[in-house]
Every structure is written in structure tokens, then in C-alpha cells.
Amino acid sequence: MSAPPAPSKSCYNSHCTELRPDRPRKGWRLRTGEFAELCDRCASLYEEGRFCETFHSKASGWRDCESCGKTASPAWPASLFFHASSPDRLKDHPVKLNQLAGSGPVPWRQAPSLFNSCIPRPELHPRSPYEVDGSINTDRLLPRERYAPLDFSERLMNGSVKQGPIEKYENGHAALRTEEHQSCFMNNPQHSVSLKEEPSTPQFGLATSYALTNETNGHLGVAGPQFRPAPPPTLAKHFYGNMLHEINSPVENQIRNGRPRGDVRGKNQLLPRYWPRITDQELQQISGDSNSVITPLFEKMLSASDAGKVGRLVLPKKCAEAYFPPISQPEGLPLKVQDAKGSEWTFQFRFWPNNNSRMYVLEGVTPCIQSMQLQAGDIVTFSRLEPEGKLIMGFRKASAALPSDQENEAGKTVNGVPGQVGEAADPSSWSKVDKSGYVAKDAPGAKISLSRKRKNSTLGLKNKRLRIDSEDLIELKLTWEEAQGLLRPPPDHAPSIVVIEGFEFEEYEDAPVLGKPTIFATDNGGEKIQWVQCEDCLKWRKVPVDSPLPSKWTCAENKWDPERSSCSAAQELTSEELEDLLRSSNSAASKKLKAPKEETAEALEGLDTLANLAILGEEGDGTQTSSSQATTKHPRHRPGCSCIVCIQPPSGKGPKHKQTCTCNVCLTVKRRFKTLMMRREKRQSEKEAEGSGKKQQDQVMPMPDKSLEEDLSQSNSSPSLRKVTGHEGSDEDLNKMKTSDSPFRGQIDLNIQPEREDEMSPGSDSGSGTLIKPLDDATEGYLVQGFPPSDENRNPSGDNATGSGHQEAKVPPPSANG
């Protein structure tokens, strides 16, 4: 199908009758090394990616490509839609999705044969956007990549996977183009489907109905049951540009949206966060043994509102318009959705007018969400079961969720075990997450499972926005202990141990390596080794102690032991040995962060207030709790932020903490307090050394041996605060706290942002008398008042954490700040 070179004056595209201009535009590189010379139109189209980009070893240039579905002819068929997906037709293409995905190297690939040599319109192209020429690339992707749709973007970037046209899946018109060919859309724009707005469909049905009834707003999503949805390739600018080009045409707008709305622009592709990341395994789980085919549509991480009592699940607009039946009235229509267990739910799919736009919601989802035991941060997935056309709602629990690209491309889960649809509800399945043994769920502070702990999570209406990015999820899921375990010193760097409040932290001079958690041990020969667990088979393999390992490690990467470089190889460890190993590992890890009891007790003696403040779930034994409680984040906070605001739930939520509690909140409060003091001392020392303005500084910067309460009250609180302080926590207590700092002076607060050191240092603004910057304010207030920052305290910008909080705590706002 390769196109022979055109006559010199003709466009290289043999399908094109245009003459190329005197100054032809360049197309693809020819075998000769030169470039195809194209007419303007074809060049434009080429640049827009309309033509096959896949390298076909046996063909050159421009052609109708069965493999990628692109065409030599810059035209589109009039009918892009899935003709009544009759079972017969489906039989002709028995491409059960999981089979398909399992048989090819690319998860989203569809069977090329499905598309014949039709000329798909790129935007409505039924093909997956990620394509690899099967003729040459079938082995380019490792099998396991099939289960890592996340990697697509990366692969795209790497160029190992080509991105096909977008939108089509959004449109659901992932049509099987079987009949019509060569109808040139460009030549016959009127071929486009009807533009009229389709009345609401009473019941969500098979896509074809939409297609055939021309509701083209993408509500044809049911079509193309054989295919997994095409994650919108926003990463591929080339195609994106292409898409934009098309979308910007009025016709396209209508085709895509099914309603003559002019606001459809280039953002019609789903945001990456909504790309379905459902794995084949999950699909298999949903489809079971039936012959049904699952078409993943999109997924969404539940917000607090979604998971709250309101029972409204906000649907991403694009997703709603692409995959759900069109609705013209705000009342919408009832939508039957089947969950992974097979239960059928009926939601009201509707929208609210919003800023000249629409806000789509599913109403009445509470029972379903509760049934799935979903919480904010968990992910619901929407798929379509074909040929029934049934909507399927799956889910992934947050702790097992594949982070979305936009959220975290670093890894899949804490330990790389992806959640399974429908699995999370089964507590037994949760142990899977812990199979690595690294994150033992019964280890102190290792309760990464959000689900059970979050049953009482405070996701009510009063909560401010809860955004849980994947990074945040990790933050929530990981205890410090776990995080420490994940961090490895950079090569050739030995970590130094920082002791903070009796807790040892490894500190790295260079950026630490986020690596696979391993278990270090000594083999029989006394040689230090480490054990690492294969992500795929979960077997433990022995590797050299100094081997940096990726966070996702499989047996195949066991280059040190070829005999065990395959998952089929037996595990070297006996189950007993493994058990011992894991036990010792966990206990060692636990010890690492476990404070010496006496010391902690002493340090905490004055922390009644702290104990009373804390709001995270109290562990009966006072051991470390996870931060899995939903927290209200500063909108400006970034993933990884561990400030007190971000790691604790809103005020008044959850039981109070014990004095000896070592949860993250308490630890952070203590640590920040300590840091504050250290900084003050340091600053003071420096100033003393400078020997200038000492007297004045003494007023501003209390001497280290002054009482803390004096510090605090002097820093930014009114005298009344002092009274409160005296009541809630004695001076003596506070002094004790401070005294407990002494062994750690000069240590580093892991959360300090060096660039903000000055800003946050109490003495940095001595001139104004505003001594303490927000975070410290919050910390101090927290410590002194015995109140957790309330919602109101949580200044989104984090720049006045004490203000209203103090007021709420019956303490006048800090005069120094205001």
C-alpha cells in the first residue's frame, strides 16, 4: 500500500491530485533520506498527524494503513460510527478486550483488522491512541507494561509508543468502521452527522443508539466495545494539535458534543486524571467469564463531596458528555449502573447550569459508594459492558490505586500492588497490599489501608476542600517509618542519622533515592545482602546489598542470580525464613522510629495540650497512627507537604490524642516546636556572635533559656495567650519540652525549606516584631492553646494560621500580626 513517488510536480501523496507548490512542504522522510514533498493541504494534514506515523518496515510513505488506521487520503468517512453493533458483527471481531490486551503488547491496542482500510477520522478514530506497528514493534513493550497503562505517557514521551488520534474514544465513536470508506469529510463536510441536540434518552443504552440517533457528543461511547478507551493523548502535541484543529471546526464541535455548543474547544480530550487505568485483570474481574467486553471509559478520584453524604458524584464534564447519555434538561435521566459485584444501581444523571456551562453529577450514589466502602481519595471507574451496553462502576481503593499520571507517575502504589476492582471491599484482599511484607499492616504506624480507618473520616459538608493528589495519597499512606524505608541514600553516600525527639531519621546529603523497599540481611557467609520482592510474583530475591533497585522490581531484573531471574524460579527463602526476615524487618523498622519510652515520656510530659488537641484516631496503645485521616489541605500546599495543616484532619474530628501519642500530627507538632526553638537559639547565637544590637534582640529574640511561653507570647501572641497557656500547659511543661530539645540541638527539621529559613525564622523580621511566620504560628498556637487549628484556622494560604484560630480559641488575634 505504499504510495509510489509522485511525479515531480505532484504532491507526493499519490492519493492527492494536487500539484505541490513551487516550494513544496516537507513531509516524512523517505528512504532516500529526503523528504516527501507535499502540497500544502497534505503537508498540513501530515503535520497534523493524519497520516500514519507508524514505521512500517515493508512500506514507505503514505498509505492507507491498516495497522494504524490512518490513511493516505486526507479524507474522512461520513460514517464513523459504530453500526449497530450486532452480535454477528461482533462475532466477526471477537476481540474481547482483555484477550486483546493480553495478546498484544499494547494494552489499548485494538485489532487492526477491525478497521480494515477505512479512513478514520483521526478524532473519531476507533483505534487506540497508543499504537505500535505490530509488524515490528510487538516486542517492544514488556508484557508487564500491559498492566501499567500509566506508563503510556512515558512511553509516548519516549517515543516507543505512538499516539494515535484522540477523541474518538471520548466520543465513544470508537466506531467499528466497517462499511464506509473514503468518504471524504473534508470534501463533504455535510457528511457529518446531524447536529441537532438529542433529547434525553430515557435509559442509557447501547451506544449504537446514540450513534445512530446521532447524538454525537461522544455519547457514543458505547461503541467500539472491543477497545479500551483511548486515553486522550494530551501529551502528544502533535496529535493534540491535530485534534485541536479538528475540534475547532464547527462541524467537529457538533459531532463531538452532540449539541450545538460553541464552547467546545481543544480541551475536549479527557484530562489524564480521568483516563481509565483499569488493568486487564480488573477488566477480567468485571467481565468475569462472560463473553462481554469491557470498555473502560474513565475514572475519577472521589472528592470529599463525592464521598460525602450528599450523595452527589460530580462527573467530569468531558467524561459525562463523552460517555453518558446526552441530557438536555437539568433533571437528566436515570442511569443504571452495575457495580463490580453485579449489583445494579440507578443514579440520576443530571447537570446543573454553571457558568454558562454544565456541571454533571450523578445523584444518589451514596448507597453505592457505601456499598463499595469508598472514601474520598478512592477511585471509581466507569466502564461499559458490551454488547449489553451496561455501565459498570468499579473502584480502586486509594491505598491500592494506580496513581494518575498527573498525580504521580512515579509508581503505582506504595508497594506496587495494584488494587483490583471489587477487591478492596474484601478485607482479605487487602492483605495483598501487605504481601511485600514491607508494609505490614499490623506494624505500628503502618496502617496504610485507608478504608477501615476512614470509615469515620470526616468528609462532611463542612470540610473544606479535600484534595488528595496521588502524592498526597502517598503522603497519607506512608508513615514516616515507611517513607524512611523507601528512601535510600544516594550512591556512595552514607546516611547520617538525625535524631529528632528521640526518633532517628536518616539524612542524606544528596537527594535520596526512592527505591524499592528491601530487607537488608546477612547471608550465611556473613556477607551483607538485601532481599527484594518481585512485583509480579512476590517472590523474594537476594541481591547485593549495594544494588540500587527501582521501586518496581521484578525477577527479570535479577541480574545477580540468573537462575532466579524469572518468576518461575523458586524462591530461595523458605517460608519460615521469609517470615523471620519479615518479622525482623518490621521490628527493625519499627524500632527505627520508636522513641525511647522514657525519653519520649519526659519530653512529652508537658504536652497535655498536645494530647488534647490531636484529632487523629487514637490508637489504643498510643502507638503511632497513620495519617490516613482525611485532612484538609492548604490549597497551595504541595504534595509531600507535611505541615501540621496538611497532615491532620479538620478540628474536632476524631478522638483526641494521648500525651504519648506518636502519630504524625503529634510528632510534627513536637518537631516543629523543637525546630522553632532550635532556630531561635541558632539565630540568637549568631546575633550574639555578631555582637550587635544585642539588647534589642533580647527583646525580640528571647534567650534560649527563657521560658517557652515567654517566647511564644512574645513572638506573636497577646498576653491573654499566656494565660491560656498557663492553663492548658504549664510553663514548666513547656520548659520541659524545651529542655528535651537540648540533645538535638543543631539537628535539622526535615520539613524545613531552606529557602524559607529566613522567612520562617523568628528573628528574621525583628524589625517588625512579627517574629514567627505562619507555620510556626500554627505550631505554637497548636501547642500553647491546646486547640487544633480549626477549619477556620486553616488559612488556605497558610499565611495566618493563628489568626482566627486564636480567636476561636478565645485568644485574641496576635497583635504582632495584625
Place this chain on the structure above:
DNA sequence: TACCCGCATGGTT
């Protein structure tokens, strides 16, 4: 008073 409903607001992308 609690809940529902619908819209408005404003932060985020």
C-alpha cells in the same frame, strides 16, 4: 433541626 436541592463561589488547572 436535618436534610435535600440547586446554584454560586472561588481555587485549580
Place this chain on the structure above:
DNA sequence: TAACCATGCGGGT
């Protein structure tokens, strides 16, 4: 900067 969307909020029941 506009669109999106999470959530707040007021009115109604």
C-alpha cells in the same frame, strides 16, 4: 484567562 469542578451556602421541605 477561561474552563473546570469541589464545595459552600441559602432556600425549601
